Amino acid sequence: MDHFEYVDGVLHAEQVAVPAIAAAVGTPVYIYAEATLRRHARVFAEGLAALPKKHIAFAVKSNPNLAVLRVLASEGYGADVVSQGEMERALAAGMPAADIVFSGVGKTRAELTAALRAGIGQFNLESEEEGVELAEIAAQMGVSAPAVLRVNPDVDAKTHEKISTGKAENKFGVALDQTPAMYARLAALPGLDLRGIACHIGSQITDLEPSRQAFIRMGELLAVLRAAGHVVSHVDLGGGLGVPYRMGETLPGPAEYGAMVAAVTAGWDVTLMFEPGRVITGNSGILVTEVVRVKAAEPYPFVVVDAAMNDLVRPAMYDAWHDFVAVAPTGATMTATVVGPICESSDTFAKRREIDVVKQGDLAAFRTAGAYGATMANTYNSRPLVPEVMVNGDQWAIVANRIEPATILAAEQVPAWLK
């Protein structure tokens, strides 16, 4: 979090005072620190330095802002995409098609075709049905689709159930015990260059043991597939490494993760692939908001801010914690519930929490909002999508504009029967 620091009592993003951005752009506004993004990208890559052959594909879903993607492209990152839109963004940001991995259970025929045309590096197949369809399209196009089969290792990632992806009950990947036979059938298809396996057990993983167990299962499967005579040159271990959401919290970081991966995968002789998202972007961004008013209530007041669950949905959706701090704290604290203006009780950011004292008109920030923040925003209650700003040293720029909700139909566009 070191590029969002207090200088002379005022929160700064790198060398830029947050109030300067808020005054120019308005609130709410997402602010990203380029230096933090780069540092996270490098620290993650350094954590994997001991691995001989690897490829890192940034999980675009965590933050698809083009400026973010450009920074990560310049750090040598490829992209893990889950839609044609994400693929196009990665390409537009300068990521080579060969460095793009396409995941997701619902890739449509149109998306498979577009990705083949673009020449992406790898399709992560989530079902036999998808593999058969991809093989058929590729064969028609006279190409061979590089692919791996995503396995569901049936491991509990010990994270929030809504962001767990590696248990048998989850929709992702194919059952481990069915994989060898399915791999053999898919490998035989013309149009498919099946070259390995993939897994991803969940997001915001704060205990490395479930991942270790999943990777051990992947190693066992690798041995079974090779014993059956298959070529397995790539193993994709997904993303999911968690980040600290609370000031002072310490979690296993890229170094511990890398050491665990190196120990489990020693001797595999494959290219290992990684799909980190949150660990790169989470603490690279904040959401800045203004206090609309402080509403007296018993036993604690409500701090009503101008950001809402449509701007940052994680607290409403997963009961997620985001630190809430004053941009110019006085040093005093109060206990309050922090809420947005939306007409739902779930529009609550912090319940009965000790926070910096704030009053009407003060600026405040939700920390760790760089991942799954702006990207999950919507226009509920006819609120615009908030702008995004990137800071680089003492410079900053708007990297996504405020977007108004669906435009109001002009009178002549309203069908006669609605008039």
Ligand SMILES: Cc1ncc(COP(=O)(O)O)c(C=O)c1O
């Ligand atoms: C297939 C896949 N890869 C990568 C990620 C990125 O996860 P995270 O942002 O937790 O690193 C996800 C999200 O959980 C995912 O579903």
Ligand SMILES: N[C@@H](CCCC[NH3+])C(=O)O
């Ligand atoms: N959107 C989730 C993470 C989902 C990860 C995607 N597989 C979050 O904010 O924590």
